[in-house]
Amino acid sequence: MSEKTAYQAACQLFTRHYRYEHLSAIVSWDQATMMPPAGNDARAAAQAELEVLMHATLTDARLGDWLKSAEGEALDARERANLREMRRAWQTANLLPAELVEAKALAGARCEHAWRTQRPANDWQGFLANFREVVKLSREEARLLAEAQGLSRYDALMAQYEPGMKSADIDRLFADIKTWLPGLIQAVRDKQAGESLLRPQGEFPVESQRALGVEVMRKLRFDFDAGRLDVSAHPFCGGVPEDVRLTTRYRTDDFMQSLMGIIHETGHARYEQNLPRDWAHLPAGRARSMGIHESQSLSFEMQLGRHPGFLSLIAPLIREHLGDQPAFAADNLARLYTRVEPSFIRVDADELCYPAHVILRYEIERALIEGDIEPDDIPALWDEKMMNLLGVDTRGNYRNGCLQDIHWTDGSFGYFPSYTLGAMYAAQYFAAMRRAMPTLDADIAAGRLDPVFDWLKENVWTQASFLETAELVRQATGEALNPAHYRAHLQSRYLG
Amino acid sequence: MSEKTAYQAACQLFTRHYRYEHLSAIVSWDQATMMPPAGNDARAAAQAELEVLMHATLTDARLGDWLKSAEGEALDARERANLREMRRAWQTANLLPAELVEAKALAGARCEHAWRTQRPANDWQGFLANFREVVKLSREEARLLAEAQGLSRYDALMAQYEPGMKSADIDRLFADIKTWLPGLIQAVRDKQAGESLLRPQGEFPVESQRALGVEVMRKLRFDFDAGRLDVSAHPFCGGVPEDVRLTTRYRTDDFMQSLMGIIHETGHARYEQNLPRDWAHLPAGRARSMGIHESQSLSFEMQLGRHPGFLSLIAPLIREHLGDQPAFAADNLARLYTRVEPSFIRVDADELCYPAHVILRYEIERALIEGDIEPDDIPALWDEKMMNLLGVDTRGNYRNGCLQDIHWTDGSFGYFPSYTLGAMYAAQYFAAMRRAMPTLDADIAAGRLDPVFDWLKENVWTQASFLETAELVRQATGEALNPAHYRAHLQSRYLG
Numbered sequence: 001m002s003e004k005t006a007y008q009a010a011c012q013l014f015t016r017h018y019r020y021e022h023l024s025a026i027v028s029w030d031q032a033t034m035m036p037p038a039g040n041d042a043r044a045a046a047q048a049e050l051e052v053l054m055h056a057t058l059t060d061a062r063l064g065d066w067l068k069s070a071e072g073e074a075l076d077a078r079e080r081a082n083l084r085e086m087r088r089a090w091q092t093a094n095l096l097p098a099e100l101v102e103a104k105a106l107a108g109a110r111c112e113h114a115w116r117t118q119r120p121a122n123d124w125q126g127f128l129a130n131f132r133e134v135v136k137l138s139r140e141e142a143r144l145l146a147e148a149q150g151l152s153r154y155d156a157l158m159a160q161y162e163p164g165m166k167s168a169d170i171d172r173l174f175a176d177i178k179t180w181l182p183g184l185i186q187a188v189r190d191k192q193a194g195e196s197l198l199r200p201q202g203e204f205p206v207e208s209q210r211a212l213g214v215e216v217m218r219k220l221r222f223d224f225d226a227g228r229l230d231v232s233a234h235p236f237c238g239g240v241p242e243d244v245r246l247t248t249r250y251r252t253d254d255f256m257q258s259l260m261g262i263i264h265e266t267g268h269a270r271y272e273q274n275l276p277r278d279w280a281h282l283p284a285g286r287a288r289s290m291g292i293h294e295s296q297s298l299s300f301e302m303q304l305g306r307h308p309g310f311l312s313l314i315a316p317l318i319r320e321h322l323g324d325q326p327a328f329a330a331d332n333l334a335r336l337y338t339r340v341e342p343s344f345i346r347v348d349a350d351e352l353c354y355p356a357h358v359i360l361r362y363e364i365e366r367a368l369i370e371g372d373i374e375p376d377d378i379p380a381l382w383d384e385k386m387m388n389l390l391g392v393d394t395r396g397n398y399r400n401g402c403l404q405d406i407h408w409t410d411g412s413f414g415y416f417p418s419y420t421l422g423a424m425y426a427a428q429y430f431a432a433m434r435r436a437m438p439t440l441d442a443d444i445a446a447g448r449l450d451p452v453f454d455w456l457k458e459n460v461w462t463q464a465s466f467l468e469t470a471e472l473v474r475q476a477t478g479e480a481l482n483p484a485h486y487r488a489h490l491q492s493r494y495l496g
Numbered sequence: 497m498s499e500k501t502a503y504q505a506a507c508q509l510f511t512r513h514y515r516y517e518h519l520s521a522i523v524s525w526d527q528a529t530m531m532p533p534a535g536n537d538a539r540a541a542a543q544a545e546l547e548v549l550m551h552a553t554l555t556d557a558r559l560g561d562w563l564k565s566a567e568g569e570a571l572d573a574r575e576r577a578n579l580r581e582m583r584r585a586w587q588t589a590n591l592l593p594a595e596l597v598e599a600k601a602l603a604g605a606r607c608e609h610a611w612r613t614q615r616p617a618n619d620w621q622g623f624l625a626n627f628r629e630v631v632k633l634s635r636e637e638a639r640l641l642a643e644a645q646g647l648s649r650y651d652a653l654m655a656q657y658e659p660g661m662k663s664a665d666i667d668r669l670f671a672d673i674k675t676w677l678p679g680l681i682q683a684v685r686d687k688q689a690g691e692s693l694l695r696p697q698g699e700f701p702v703e704s705q706r707a708l709g710v711e712v713m714r715k716l717r718f719d720f721d722a723g724r725l726d727v728s729a730h731p732f733c734g735g736v737p738e739d740v741r742l743t744t745r746y747r748t749d750d751f752m753q754s755l756m757g758i759i760h761e762t763g764h765a766r767y768e769q770n771l772p773r774d775w776a777h778l779p780a781g782r783a784r785s786m787g788i789h790e791s792q793s794l795s796f797e798m799q800l801g802r803h804p805g806f807l808s809l810i811a812p813l814i815r816e817h818l819g820d821q822p823a824f825a826a827d828n829l830a831r832l833y834t835r836v837e838p839s840f841i842r843v844d845a846d847e848l849c850y851p852a853h854v855i856l857r858y859e860i861e862r863a864l865i866e867g868d869i870e871p872d873d874i875p876a877l878w879d880e881k882m883m884n885l886l887g888v889d890t891r892g893n894y895r896n897g898c899l900q901d902i903h904w905t906d907g908s909f910g911y912f913p914s915y916t917l918g919a920m921y922a923a924q925y926f927a928a929m930r931r932a933m934p935t936l937d938a939d940i941a942a943g944r945l946d947p948v949f950d951w952l953k954e955n956v957w958t959q960a961s962f963l964e965t966a967e968l969v970r971q972a973t974g975e976a977l978n979p980a981h982y983r984a985h986l987q988s989r990y991l992g
Contacts, residue, residue: 022542027522034530038722039739042776046518053549226534243535280538 006069007079009062010086011282017057018281022240024050029245032232044109051105058093078284081466085283088163095148096141104137108410115409116233124379124398131408132375135368138411142369154366157414161290162421164469167366170417173424173483174359180487182389185352188340188494197335198327204255212255212321213248213262216314220266220300221453223273234406235261235347237268237297241280244269255322256336257348260305267300268293270453274461284465288472290415294422295429296460302351302423303430304452306493308334309445338494342390344400352490355423356389361405361416369413378402424481425473427489429456432477502565503575505558506582507778513553514777518736520546525741528728540605547601554589577962578780584659585779591644592637600633604906611905612729620875620894627904628871631864634907638865650862653910657786658917660965663862666913669920669979670855676983678885681848684836684990693831694823700751708751708817709744709758712810716762716796717949719769730902731757731843733764733793737776740765751818752832753844756801763796764789766949770957780961784968786911790918791925792956798847798919799926800948802989804830805941834990838886840896848986851919852885857901857912865909874898920977921969923985925952928973 004012024047031043067087075083111130118127138157145156155166214229227244239245246265248258271287279285287293304310312330319328326332340350346357364381367373373381382402386392394401407415433455434440443451459476473481500508520543527539563583571579607626614623634653641652651662710725723740735741742761744754767783775781783789800806808826815824822828836846842853860877863869869877878898882888890897903911929951930936939947955972969977 016545019542019545022538023519023523023546026526026539027519030522030526034724036721036723036739038719039736042518042736042738043522046515049512049515050519223534225532227532228530240535240538242538243532 005073006066007073007075007083010066010070011082013057013060013063013066014086014089014283015281017054020050020054020057024054025238025240025245026243029230029238029247032234032236032238033230033245033247040109040113044106044113047109048102048105052098052102055093055096055098055101058090059098063090064094078279078466082279082282082284085286085465089283091149092145092160095144097144100137100140100144104134104141104411107133107137112406112409115403115406119399119403122397122399122403124403127398127403128375134409134411135375138413139369139371141411142413152370154369154414157369158417159414161415161418162469163289165291165417165421170362173420174355174362176483177355177359177420181352181355184490184494185340185342185356185390188352191495192335192340195335197339198329198332199336200254200256200322200327201325202323203252204322206250206252208321209250209255209258212317213259215317215321216259217262217266219314219317219449220263220270221449222266222269226273227269229262235265237265237272239272241272241275241277241286244272255318259318260301260337261347263305264297264301267297270300270456271296271461274457275464276462279464286465288460288463288465288467289469290418291421291425292460292469292472294418295425296422296456298419298422299426299429299452299456303426303489304444304449306334306337306351307441307444309441310449311337312445313447340494342392344392344394344397345404352494353390355420358416358420360385360389361407365408365413365416421481424483424486427486428473428477428479428482429459430489431485501569502562503569503571503579506562506566507578509553509556509559509562510582510585510779511777513550516546516550516553520550521734521736521741522739525734525743528730528732528734529726529741529743536605536609540602540609543605544598544601548594548598551589551592551594551597554586555594559586560590574775574780574962578775578778581779581782581961587645588641588656591640593640596633596636596640600630600637600907603629603633608902608905611899611902615895615899618893618895618899620899623894623899624871630905630907631871634909635865635867637907638909648866650865650910653865654913655910657911657914658965659785661787661913661917666858669916670851670858672979673851673855673916677848677851680986680990681836681838681852681886684848687991688831688836691831693835694825694828695832696750696752696818696823697821698819699748700818702746702748704817705746705751705754708813709755711813711817712755713758713762715810715813715945716759716766717945718762718765722769723765725758731761733761733768735768737768737771737773737782740768751814755814756797756833757843759801760793760797763793766796766952767792767957770953771960772958775960782961784956784959784961784963785965786914787917787921788956788965788968790914791921792918792952794915794918795922795925795948795952799922799985800940800945802830802833802847803937803940805937806945807833808941809943836990838888840888840890840893841900848990849886851916854912854916856881856885857903861904861909861912917977920979920982923982924969924973924975924978925955926985927981 027043027047027050031040031047035043067083067090070083107130111127111134114130115127139153142153142157145151145159146153149156149159151159152167158165158167210229217229218224226242227239227246230245230247231249232247233249235248237244237246246262246269248261248265250258271293275287276285308330311333315328315330315333318333322328327336338351340352342353343349346354346361349357360382363385364373364378368375368378379398379402383393383395386394386401433452436455437443437451440451460472463472467475470480523539523543523546527536527543531539563579563586566579603626607623607630610626611623635649638649638653641647641655642649645652645655647655648663654661654663706725713725714720722738723735723742726741726743727745728743729745731744733740733742742758742765744757744761746754767789771783772781804826807829811824811826811829814829818824823832834847836848838849839845842850842857845853856878859881860869860874864871864874875894875898879889879891882890882897929948932951933939933947936947956968959968963971966976
């Protein structure tokens with residue numbers, strides 16, 4: 001037997017880490033979907049112990065030497081990319097002490113568990129009691145990561161989700177959006193004011209909605225042999241590439257949000273299910289970044305899901321599962337799913353209002369992490385920005401205001417920009433697809449979805465993390481991130 | 497801050513182990529109830545990695561010294577019991593190399609996963625291909641444990657489930673049973689031949705059966721805030737004391753097996769849910785043994801569940817959920833649930849035939865582990881013993897013969913005797929209860945179940961592992977294990 005190379009030794013350690021991640025993903029999914037309430041304390045302790053273990057794996061004293069020696073070993077391009085990704089994970093882990101990792105896991109679990117009852121109770125003060133600790137620990141994490149990497153504190157957190165992206169970039173992108181978005185929203189609302197629109201009427205039983213969701217997932221080629229659809233308070237796509245767990249939530253008076261939520265999560269799921277399986281156990285084989293992940297969910301939800309051709313495809317399924325009514329005509333469904341109406345909840349927002357929600361959260365969480373504001377300041381800022389951006393009054397309405405999202409409860413600061421980056425990438429992909437495939441829109445309307453899936457599979461899914469984000473986008477679309485495609489897409493769809 | 501004692505250091509390490517056990521319990525439950533088929537390979541690898549980690553925790557080089565030093569520290573009786581249990585776990589773990597632990601976990605997972613499709617396909621040859629490896633590794637485990645502890649190989653495996661019990665004891669108990677059981681079965685069948693018996697008719701929808709099961713679980717005081725009921729191919733009670741996961745399986749043409757299965761698993765569950773919560777993280781706070789565990793499930797299933805008074809209590813619930821029919825009269829239900837009819841499946845066996853199934857498995861698995869037979873010899877032996885003990889012909893019928901159980905697939909050799917030990921303990925408990933509470937049977941019929949639960953809680957559940965098994969039974973019932981109570985119970989119920 002030949003001697004193991006340093007590269008192989010490092011890969012072996014990361015394979016162990018990948019198996020621990022598997023355990024973490026499954027028990028986290030269980031916590032959100034299956035766990036009875038009294039199980040929470042023991043679960044939180046077990047999950048925190050696992051966080052500590054995963055951190056200990058990446059801070060193994062031998063790993064630094066292995067990564068260094070591996071630089072001199074003969075590696076092919078993919079192995080070299082994997083070495084780069086292993087180094088990134090190793091660097092980040094080694095900047096954080098185990099005590100902080102454990103404390104943050106426990107504080108996040110406590111805050112999230114309490115949030116589940118505090119949100120319906122509109123209990124901001126109760127939430128604050130746990131949330132202050134989450135912010136304190138996240139700031140400490142940001143400080144340690146920032147100092148060592150020469151980044152601002154917020155940028156250091158954002159780099160965990162979107163490596164290479166800086167808040168200076170985000171500021172530029174968002175400042176541009178703010179110049180045209182309010183005007184566009186107003187123009188679209190004026191235009192839509194004169195449109196006739198039928199609202200779906202009735203009770204939509206959960207079982208019927210679920211059956212509809214499953215059939216739409218099949219149309220989107222979700223592999224049910226390697227995944228599930230369940231229910232959770234906050235929808236997400238979890239699990240592991242080999243077993244993807246996606247969730248939704250149902251309201252019997254409204255099936256539309258849940259259905260589009262399922263389409264969104266199916267985008268995440270297909271990315272995971274189509275990552276290169278023989279690389280799944282190594283960092284280069286995982287999803288590129290959260291912005292790229294959201295580019296898949298938003299390719300499904302926004303580009304495809306709200307496409308009039310796609311809606312004409314699923315209209316018969318909606319009628320089949322929920323009964324026939326005039327509102328289920330394909331053209332009316334297209335009007336419903338492109339109706340622009342500022343409202344409280346980000347995940348239920350329409351395509352045009354969505355970026356406003358993201359900009360609001362970005363501006364608040366960046367100030368919070370940089371120490372410019374304190375947790376107590378959030379509601380007033382939230383109210384002000386929501387009024388300015390969308391004209392929505394959230395005063396005193398914490399449940400539908402700053403308590404609505406799960407991201408801050410467990411300290412996932414720096415994630416929100418990924419949503420709008422994802423929307424921009426998705427618009428850029430579809431522009432590239434249309435250049436390469438001029439019949440794309442007709443294909444979609446005719447039920448030929450494979451050209452879309454094949455393009456995403458070739459250009460994104462199977463690329464995993466072999467390329468850096470900017471290079472992935474450039475190879476896929478022929479240019480760097482270009483927000484003009486996003487604006488053009490919105491103008492074409494909503495005023496075209 | 498005062499210096500940590502050696503006892504405390506050991507407890508800290510076992511607390512970590514307990515959190516890993518939590519992860520293991522939840523992902524194992526998920527594997528049996530939720531996981532889609534394509535997830536299996538990654539799951540098996542993750543579970544095996546966790547097994548290795550748990551083994552590494554107990555073989556920590558410092559633990560031996562801590563346990564030794566702790567012997568000289570000031571400990572109260574419960575702490576001393578905990579030290580004894582920590583030592584037991586440490587000794588066993590240190591006799592097994594990590595490679596064997598991992599190989600056994602992987603071989604067991606492979607064999608079990610394939611078994612799920614091989615059983616319905618009646619594919620004994622396919623099963624053998626995986627099973628030979630499981631047997632090989634279990635024999636190696638038995639050899640290592642046996643040599644170091646001066647036990648026979650089978651006894652060394654059985655000690656993992658029932659510490660202190662030897663196959664010489666089991667031989668004596670089972671030899672006695674074999675002298676009277678066949679005659680008793682015959683006498684009861686002769687008596688029952690003249691009885692009128694109405695069989696339930698109809699389709700029993702799964703949702704109705706589930707609602708009935710949940711209501712019966714509530715009557716048995718299962719805490720749904722700290723547990724769940726789901727479906728799996730082979731029913732079990734898993735999870736952790738803080739979050740107990742029990743499962744059943746439904747047939748729409750027969751609700752009786754599933755209902756009694758739920759009652760059985762609820763007995764396991766209430767034991768777990770009532771272990772002393774402040775000791776849950778340490779070995780002394782866990783269930784005493786698998787024989788004692790089965791004594792709880794069989795107290796619920798056999799002593800209580802087939803009690804005519806209890807059946808008169810749940811008869812109205814059965815009618816409420818499954819519709820009224822003459823077969824659901826309380827006295828007919830009592831005749832149905834005490835009907836003696838030799839058949840193929842152990843978990844569906846009646847109370848009298850059950851020990852015959854266990855004796856058969858014990859005799860085969862002991863010979864297999866001691867090396868007296870090979871895996872290929874099992875079907876012929878199975879056929880012969882099934883014919884001798886119960887007059888049932890299993891030739892060629894592997895699916896309902898030697899492929900029916902899950903225990904051997906993952907190498908849980910040595911477990912089967914626990915079932916009959918449990919039945920004997922349960923009969924002995926109820927004899928002790930009746931001595932202390934002469935109105936017990938009337939109480940049960942009147943719906944006053946708390947005297948039973950209070951007795952079990954005081955004498956078994958809250959005792960956890962503070963006492964050795966023999967002492968627990970002696971303190972609870974005033975005498976050592978006495979199989980006369982078991983025989984007396986069966987004679988009284990079936991011929992009385």
